[in-house]
Amino acid sequence: MTTAAPPLPPLSRGRVKLLAHWEDRLAQGLLLASCAVLVVFLLAPLAMILVKSTEDKSGAFVGLQLFREYLQNAALRDSAFNTLWVALVVTAVTVPLAFTFAYALTRSCIPWKGGFRLIALTPILSPSMLAAISFIQWFGNQGALKSWLFGNTVYGPIGIIISAVYAIFPHALMIVLTSLLLADGRLYEAAESLGTPRLRKFFTITLPGARYGLVSAAMVVFSYTVSDFGIPKVIGGNFSVLAIDIFKQVIGQQNFNRGAVVSLVLLLPVLLAFIVDWWMQGRQQSQFSARAVPYAPKPSRGFDLAMLAFCIVVSVFILAVLGMAIYTSFIKLWPYDLSFSLRHYIFGLVDGGVIDSYFNSLKMALLTAAIGTTLVFGTAYLLEKTRGMRTMRAFIRLLATIPMAVPGMVLGLGYIFFFNHPDNPLHFLYGGMLILAASTIVHYYTSSHLTAVTALKALDNEFEAVSASLKVPFYKTFFRVTVPVCLPAILDIARYLFINAMVTISAVVFLYSPDTKVASIAIINLDEAGEIGPAAAMSTLIVATSAMMCLLYAGATRWLLGTTQIWRKPPAPT
Amino acid sequence: MTAPAISSDEPYLKLSGITKRFGKFTALSGIALAVEQSQLMIFLGPSGCGKTTLLRIIAGLETQDEGTIVQGARDISRLPAMQRDYGIVFQSYALFPNLTIFANVAYGLVNRRKGQDAIKRRVAELLKLIGLPDAGPKYPGQLSGGQQQRIALARALATSPGLLLLDEPLSALDALERLRLRGEIRALQQRLGVTTVMVTHDQEEALSMADVVVVMNQGRIEQVGTPQQIYRDPASAFVADFVGKVNVLSAVAEGAGRFRVGSLVLHGGIGMEAVAPGTRVKLYLRPEDVLVDGAVQSNRNAASGRVTKVEFLGAFCLVTVTLVGAEDQPLVVNLSRHSSDEMNLVEGTALQIGLPPDCLRLL
Numbered sequence: 001m002t003t004a005a006p007p008l009p010p011l012s013r014g015r016v017k018l019l020a021h022w023e024d025r026l027a028q029g030l031l032l033a034s035c036a037v038l039v040v041f042l043l044a045p046l047a048m049i050l051v052k053s054t055e056d057k058s059g060a061f062v063g064l065q066l067f068r069e070y071l072q073n074a075a076l077r078d079s080a081f082n083t084l085w086v087a088l089v090v091t092a093v094t095v096p097l098a099f100t101f102a103y104a105l106t107r108s109c110i111p112w113k114g115g116f117r118l119i120a121l122t123p124i125l126s127p128s129m130l131a132a133i134s135f136i137q138w139f140g141n142q143g144a145l146k147s148w149l150f151g152n153t154v155y156g157p158i159g160i161i162i163s164a165v166y167a168i169f170p171h172a173l174m175i176v177l178t179s180l181l182l183a184d185g186r187l188y189e190a191a192e193s194l195g196t197p198r199l200r201k202f203f204t205i206t207l208p209g210a211r212y213g214l215v216s217a218a219m220v221v222f223s224y225t226v227s228d229f230g231i232p233k234v235i236g237g238n239f240s241v242l243a244i245d246i247f248k249q250v251i252g253q254q255n256f257n258r259g260a261v262v263s264l265v266l267l268l269p270v271l272l273a274f275i276v277d278w279w280m281q282g283r284q285q286s287q288f289s290a291r292a293v294p295y296a297p298k299p300s301r302g303f304d305l306a307m308l309a310f311c312i313v314v315s316v317f318i319l320a321v322l323g324m325a326i327y328t329s330f331i332k333l334w335p336y337d338l339s340f341s342l343r344h345y346i347f348g349l350v351d352g353g354v355i356d357s358y359f360n361s362l363k364m365a366l367l368t369a370a371i372g373t374t375l376v377f378g379t380a381y382l383l384e385k386t387r388g389m390r391t392m393r394a395f396i397r398l399l400a401t402i403p404m405a406v407p408g409m410v411l412g413l414g415y416i417f418f419f420n421h422p423d424n425p426l427h428f429l430y431g432g433m434l435i436l437a438a439s440t441i442v443h444y445y446t447s448s449h450l451t452a453v454t455a456l457k458a459l460d461n462e463f464e465a466v467s468a469s470l471k472v473p474f475y476k477t478f479f480r481v482t483v484p485v486c487l488p489a490i491l492d493i494a495r496y497l498f499i500n501a502m503v504t505i506s507a508v509v510f511l512y513s514p515d516t517k518v519a520s521i522a523i524i525n526l527d528e529a530g531e532i533g534p535a536a537a538m539s540t541l542i543v544a545t546s547a548m549m550c551l552l553y554a555g556a557t558r559w560l561l562g563t564t565q566i567w568r569k570p571p572a573p574t
Numbered sequence: 575m576t577a578p579a580i581s582s583d584e585p586y587l588k589l590s591g592i593t594k595r596f597g598k599f600t601a602l603s604g605i606a607l608a609v610e611q612s613q614l615m616i617f618l619g620p621s622g623c624g625k626t627t628l629l630r631i632i633a634g635l636e637t638q639d640e641g642t643i644v645q646g647a648r649d650i651s652r653l654p655a656m657q658r659d660y661g662i663v664f665q666s667y668a669l670f671p672n673l674t675i676f677a678n679v680a681y682g683l684v685n686r687r688k689g690q691d692a693i694k695r696r697v698a699e700l701l702k703l704i705g706l707p708d709a710g711p712k713y714p715g716q717l718s719g720g721q722q723q724r725i726a727l728a729r730a731l732a733t734s735p736g737l738l739l740l741d742e743p744l745s746a747l748d749a750l751e752r753l754r755l756r757g758e759i760r761a762l763q764q765r766l767g768v769t770t771v772m773v774t775h776d777q778e779e780a781l782s783m784a785d786v787v788v789v790m791n792q793g794r795i796e797q798v799g800t801p802q803q804i805y806r807d808p809a810s811a812f813v814a815d816f817v818g819k820v821n822v823l824s825a826v827a828e829g830a831g832r833f834r835v836g837s838l839v840l841h842g843g844i845g846m847e848a849v850a851p852g853t854r855v856k857l858y859l860r861p862e863d864v865l866v867d868g869a870v871q872s873n874r875n876a877a878s879g880r881v882t883k884v885e886f887l888g889a890f891c892l893v894t895v896t897l898v899g900a901e902d903q904p905l906v907v908n909l910s911r912h913s914s915d916e917m918n919l920v921e922g923t924a925l926q927i928g929l930p931p932d933c934l935r936l937l
Contacts, residue, residue, distance in 0.1 A: 015637075015639045015640070016637055016638050016639060016640060016641070016651060016652060017637065017652065018634065018637050018652050018653070018654050019652045019653060019654060019657075020654065021654040021656045021657065023654075023656060024654060460664075460666050460667075460668045461666075462664045462666060462668035463668055463670065465633070465635050465655065465662065465664070465668070466662065466664070466668050466681075466729075467681075468634070468635075468654075468655035468656050469633065469655060469658075469660055469661055469662045469682075469730070469735075469739075470661075470681055470682030470685065470729070470732075470733065471656060471682060471685055471686075471733070472681060472682060472685045473656075473685075476685070477670075480670070480673070481670045481672060481673065484672045485670075485671060485672050566713070567671050567672050567673075567713040567714070567715055
């Protein structure tokens with residue numbers, strides 16, 4: 001009864017194509033819409049920068065003329081150099097600090113690990129300007145510890161470097177921590193049984209295991225420092241960096257074309273860091289098999305004490321920065337009148353109407369979280385769980401990774417070019433709240449996207465096939481199964497977008513209008529006017545709001561796990 | 575592509591010329607099959623042979639590049655999964671973790687706008703059918719793998735589909751549950767009379783459950799037949815090797831149905847006379863077909879040998895024997911525990927071996 005295979009018919013006969021169900025059309029239509037959103041709000045603005053960088057003020061094409069001018073301008077060249085060396089120093093300082101901190105949390109038996117971790121993560125809650133303000137109070141002209149700088153001024157590279165280290169520390173810590181947590185305890189047990197000394201274990205097991213995490217952390221720190229605008233604006237003094245140059249060219253001199261050129265120069269190192277990271281991640285092989293045993297550290301008195309001392313020092317440093325900003329907001333006049341007062345909040349913010357910008361921030365953050373979470377999770381779902389249109393899927397995946405490589409100021413400038421163009425039908429967005437939310441969503445798209453994809457990949461791949469066989473439309477299964485199961489990840493994305501929307505400055509600095517001025521812009525303005533008390537008060541408000549959101553998130557997650565997620569209680573389904 | 579005219583004795587599911595390529599790799603080439611009403615057909619083959627792809631094409635989860643599928647007189651070749659009529663069970667169960675067992679089983683019923691009472695009755699009936707009448711309010715995570723797979727089966731059967739598709743349904747289970755569930759699935763399938771296509775790489779599963787086994791290899795069908803046919807009359811060397819254990823002897827034909835192995839001359843069975851003398855061939859012989867000692871007397875192909883290894887496997891033993899005259903081609907013999915005990919076989923024991931001509935296969 002063997003069925004001999006007949007000779008294959010010629011390929012040219014054309015492939016069988018399934019008739020499209022209206023559901024497939026719906027899914028594909030939605031995916032197309034996602035793609036269009038990313039093209040309009042990410043790709044088109046970036047393309048406009050390329051266009052503008054090759055035009056003169058009148059709009060005539062001048063090729064690379066502006067780039068040549070840039071290279072001949074010594075002042076601009078200096079800021080490129082300044083930006084690079086400052087970012088390198090920040091990277092060289094932050095990554096070892098973060099690694100040691102993470103090492104203490106994962107490889108030692110120190111007490112209060114949870115507390116240290118929590119303190120180390122607090123800088124995430126504040127706008128980067130908070131660190132700068134705080135360091136001015138500590139080391140500025142009237143700083144409490146001015147003498148510690150031995151006559152050097154904090155306004156300049158020193159201030160930028162320490163502020164950036166503070167602001168970026170938690171981001172580096174989280175990346176390194178993850179890579180250290182993924183260690184396989186059995187490797188250490190095997191090394192132990194062979195009588196391997198601690199130092200050798202460190203260099204043969206720990207460091208190779210954390211290698212990719214370290215590179216990734218270094219690239220994130222470098223990119224952040226290169227792109228940040230808030231810190232050099234507040235504490236940079238006359239020290240010029242690229243982010244400030246763009247701001248000066250665009251806002252100060254209204255020279256948009258040169259701004260485009262500088263922003264491309266800024267884009268270059270960030271893009272390079274992104275490519276290095278992406279290349280390294282591609283080489284990474286999973287060292288953590290499903291059967292790996294988590295590492296459990298053993299007490300070792302001398303080592304533990306040293307680690308404890310380190311963690312205490314770092315935590316005190318972090319609390320001193322945050323504490324000084326909060327303290328400044330509650331006293332009358334540093335350093336002359338240190339009595340408690342709410343005047344910065346009442347006279348500085350409420351009476352001056354500056355407080356409106358806080359409510360704008362709140363509105364913008366809520367919009368960002370609501371629209372962003374829907375867009376990010378919906379797109380990730382359509383990408384991972386529906387079928388058809390392969391090329392477009394690959395294209396959208398690429399689009400989703402690009403924002404990681406684009407500094408906020410570059411994106412913001414692109415938005416000006418694209419949305420402020422009188423012929424753009426979306427011109428009406430310009431000057432509104434939505435464009436601020438859109439730029440923030442796009443700016444923080446990549447991380448959110450990765451969170452969503454990770455959560456979706458953990459779901460059984462056949463849910464959609466099962467629903468189709470049961471004639472249940474995919475969107476019903478999306479709402480009944482996918483969303484409830486992914487709810488923790490969805491809330492995580494919402495929180496991430498909310499907090500970043502509260503603290504972001506770089507993209508919005510080009511896009512706000514008098515009606516939509518947000519809190520971070522207000523801080524810059526107050527600082528420029530020498531109103532450091534109200535600036536600190538506004539920063540404190542942002543920190544308090546972000547912290548509230550985190551508490552709310554923790555509460556909501558706990559409540560959800562207790563009510564709608566009871567099914568997770570038994571041996572967790574994978 | 576139009577559906578052929580259907581007469582009453584047409585098979586329930588008919589595949590013709592199914593071809594699927596992934597880039598340059600041909601996953602399936604020109605598959606033609608017919609599944610009769612109420613039959614259980616099993617696709618058997620090693621991983622990567624295309625069996626799962628074929629099942630997914632029947633389900634509309636993959637699309638064939640060429641070929642047609644007719645199910646119950648309807649050409650479904652181009653229909654999307656939503657418009658086909660089947661229930662499906664996956665290796666991973668794919669139960670919705672956040673829904674109760676009741677909601678899982680009722681998942682497809684709710685959409686058909688049946689009354690709440692009707693749904694409740696149907697779910698209760700199904701849960702009873704699979705032997706888990708009280709599972710309704712539980713969550714999938716609270717059940718064992720075998721229980722979860724039973725629920726997945728109930729969910730697939732809830733809407734009374736014309737075709738049941740099972741994609742390696744037992745592969746994720748532990749050995750005991752696998753044995754139990756395999757009997758249960760077969761009994762249920764026969765009781766409901768639902769036409770079923772199942773995919774497995776486990777030959778024992780295929781032989782014990784199927785009405786018809788389809789052995790597949792590298793995107794092609796090697797053989798289609800009942801379990802007995804497949805085992806007794808393998809159509810190719812691949813089938814003989816993949817289904818059950820088999821001894822392979824290199825031989826040279828000597829004409830008149832005789833074959834030389836080393837310095838031994840063996841007689842072939844009926845139909846093996848035609849091989850031209852001098853041709854190099856391979857002879858296939860199942861380990862349990864080899865005769866030992868007392869049973870050898872009447873056999874034309876007798877040889878003496880010596881035991882080189884005894885592998886104890888509980889109910890039976892696999893005994894490796896080196897034949898005098900063909901020392902380089904050791905033979906594996908399957909003996910029941912009783913006979914091996916009786917003969918007191920240990921390494922070095924000398925014994926008589928018979929290779930029955932009718933059991934020798936030339937492939």
